[in-house]
Amino acid sequence: MAYKVAVVGATGVVGREMLNILAERQFPVSEAVALASRRSVGRDASFGDKTLKVKALEDFDFTGTDICLMAAGGAVAKEWAPRIAASGCVVIDNSSFWRMDPDVPLVVPEVNAADIARYSRKGIIANPNCSTAQLVVALKPLHDAAHITRVVVSTYQSTSGAGNEGMDELFSQTKGIFVNDAIEPRKFSKQIAFNVIPHIDVFMDDGYTKEEWKMNVETRKILDKTIKVTATCVRVPVFVGHSEAVTVEFERPISAEEARELLREAPGIMVVDAREPGGYITPVECVGEYATYVSRIREDATVENGLSFWCVSDNLRKGAALNAVQIAEILGARYLKKAA
Ligand SMILES: NC(=O)c1ccc[n+]([C@@H]2O[C@H](COP(=O)([O-])OP(=O)(O)OC[C@H]3O[C@@H](n4cnc5c(N)ncnc54)[C@H](OP(=O)(O)O)[C@@H]3O)[C@@H](O)[C@H]2O)c1
Numbered sequence: 001m002a003y004k005v006a007v008v009g010a011t012g013v014v015g016r017e018m019l020n021i022l023a024e025r026q027f028p029v030s031e032a033v034a035l036a037s038r039r040s041v042g043r044d045a046s047f048g049d050k051t052l053k054v055k056a057l058e059d060f061d062f063t064g065t066d067i068c069l070m071a072a073g074g075a076v077a078k079e080w081a082p083r084i085a086a087s088g089c090v091v092i093d094n095s096s097f098w099r100m101d102p103d104v105p106l107v108v109p110e111v112n113a114a115d116i117a118r119y120s121r122k123g124i125i126a127n128p129n130c131s132t133a134q135l136v137v138a139l140k141p142l143h144d145a146a147h148i149t150r151v152v153v154s155t156y157q158s159t160s161g162a163g164n165e166g167m168d169e170l171f172s173q174t175k176g177i178f179v180n181d182a183i184e185p186r187k188f189s190k191q192i193a194f195n196v197i198p199h200i201d202v203f204m205d206d207g208y209t210k211e212e213w214k215m216n217v218e219t220r221k222i223l224d225k226t227i228k229v230t231a232t233c234v235r236v237p238v239f240v241g242h243s244e245a246v247t248v249e250f251e252r253p254i255s256a257e258e259a260r261e262l263l264r265e266a267p268g269i270m271v272v273d274a275r276e277p278g279g280y281i282t283p284v285e286c287v288g289e290y291a292t293y294v295s296r297i298r299e300d301a302t303v304e305n306g307l308s309f310w311c312v313s314d315n316l317r318k319g320a321a322l323n324a325v326q327i328a329e330i331l332g333a334r335y336l337k338k339a340a
Helices: 013-024 074-086 109-121 130-146 159-178 210-222 256-265 317-336
Strands: 003-008 029-036 044-047 050-053 067-070 090-093 124-126 148-157 228-235 242-250 269-271 292-300 306-313
Touching: 003 013, 003 317, 013 029, 013 044, 013 067, 013 159, 013 317, 029 044, 029 050, 067 074, 067 317, 074 090, 074 124, 090 317, 109 124, 109 130, 109 317, 130 148, 130 210, 130 242, 130 256, 130 269, 130 292, 130 306, 130 317, 148 210, 159 228, 210 228, 256 269, 256 292, 256 306, 306 317
Parallel strands: 003 029, 003 067, 067 090, 090 124, 148 228, 269 292
Antiparallel strands: 044 050, 148 242, 242 306, 292 306
């Protein structure tokens, strides 16, 4: 079995990781194609020990391509995903555009891999928001054991969550501050170097931001529509790795020790939880890793059946590229089954 795979957005932070992870996990690729905008035609994109020449999405004929991993934003996904799917190529999209479409499965394989079966409705599968992906991986085993009723989550999201431009802005502002350059926020609404910004994506009518809304509706679509979620999403001056402080309320009591054991056994999770200085994971330690790390597990005595923990993951990997490749692996193995 081997598949012709196209990566749209191959010059972006997520697209580059998609090519890395396809190679790293030895996904059965008969041919890999790197696509981006016309601006990037002819640029190099690494794929394992090979170098691909980037081609323009607009000029590419998807006939004969089996899987398209897309990481080029909502506008590109809106226009191109249906066109690519119509040529018989299954699209796994990272933007928010298709996530809440009832005919598009929104998938985190550790949680709802079976939903991939519904890919055939539109030929599109959606990847969740980076903060949602790591959250639901951690919530799933706890929900199965004690049924979650409510989640309160505060995020500490790295600048790579805003793509190449987000990382560049943190880098240039940090350097600039040491030489007294004027700070001119472009990608972010305020200075990001040595600061935190409680605002990601646009504001909604109820005062939440769209990033916070996404964490709410996506968690419910992937895990359980009865769970209540309230989120506060904050951008922090970290290059890669999203962190979350999570408090969960359950139907029945669950001790920190029971939660620790459940999480230790769960797929995709590493528990690092020694109650001593350094006995937890920080974002710089999760970069390049596949796991979602859970630390600081403790009972929350201020609510009935409450538990709090700290959760960290590489937003470009589990939050985006790794999750998409995991979906492609299941799609290939269970549904496409193409002979090499
Ligand atoms: N960063 C994360 O942690 C993360 C996590 C989950 C989901 N996502 C989603 O993944 C997508 C990509 O994000 P990113 O962070 O990788 O952004 P990025 O670093 O800014 O990269 C954007 C990519 O999209 C390409 N692109 C833009 N316009 C295009 C067009 N008209 N036709 C073809 N390609 C086009 C760019 O190509 P050029 O270089 O040619 O402009 C570039 O390869 C977004 O939808 C984002 O919401 C990101």
